[in-house]
Amino acid sequence: MYKNTFPSKRFRHTLEFLQKHVNTDETILDLGVENPFSKIMTSQGYRVQNTKGEDLDLDFSSVKNSNATVITAFEIFEHLLAPFNILKEIEANRLVASIPLKLWFSPAYKSKTDPWDRHYHEFETWQFDWLMEKSGWTIKDSAKWTNPVKKLGVRPLLRSFTPRYYIVYAVREN
Template identity: 30%
Template sequence: MDVIARAGRGMTRGQEFRTVVDGAWSADPAHRMRWEMSLAFVAASEAISLPVQAGLDIGDRTPMTAMLEAHFGCRFDTTSVDLDTEPLNVATRYPVVTAFEVIEHLYNPLHLLLQIRAALDPAPSSRLFLSTPARKPGFLQSPDHFHEMPRRSLEALLSRSGFEVVRCAEFGIRSPLFCLRGVRPLLRCIFEKIRIYELAARR
């Protein structure tokens, strides 16, 4: 896999708050747990009939993209534009869009969310599945994250961009063995949670 600095898996080379998506990043056990938990949340949706015609995974292609394709039975497109400022320029409207751990890397997440809303198929069953880290104490926040939003702020952002919450959940991404490595790992196990949403475009 090419080493490309992206905005949470979708941006340009060499910018602060951008994650490098490469083999080492993909091999992190926390990512595998996050992908599996996220897919379980997606699979529990009652809105989308399988298979679907097409999907869009915001950011670079990762192993999670392949997992989504296997579940939904279709090809998932990915993105390669500046998610803060550029249009998605998609060629179709999608019944399902996913944005996993993207918005915390962006300076302007509202722009991306408005672009996603425009890219969603207008059918009432169309869904955006979005996840982002729950807000942690400052000393535990990732240096790659421009912001980690409190739940109230995040849900205000989602509402402002024209989405309504269908379901939400939180889950941890660290194994029990990781938690026993010391005080800081234990604190990360306590505070490091992923908040995930199933969202419908407000009509």
């Protein structure tokens, strides 16, 4: 199958979860610019359109003007100052979203070279669930997985059994 062709465990788990909840005959608006995972979705038969790089904290036009039946948001909400706002503005009534979880043994991510590549939020599961609920979404399914690394040390050991990623399938009754 495809398990050995993806660059990471995260992509494999994300695709399996997406395939569980979204058919390839549906249209997807993926929040964020085209990326390796949106290309994987397209290669698996999904019809995917990405947002154009606008500031999703301030500009909701892509979600307001989209006719997509499903919104995907893979590791993007942690970069936004106020993800509640875009979640409220989404017109589609189905959402698949994933986030990296806050790890007690590792600080929030911040790139040393790219001023936009940082995590304003790193959620605990209950915080993301609450964000979804407060913005009008009902979580119907969720999953977590670890992200082990091939290094020696205490942190790598902790990463082998501490969940790093959280994904949800949510719906909104309009």
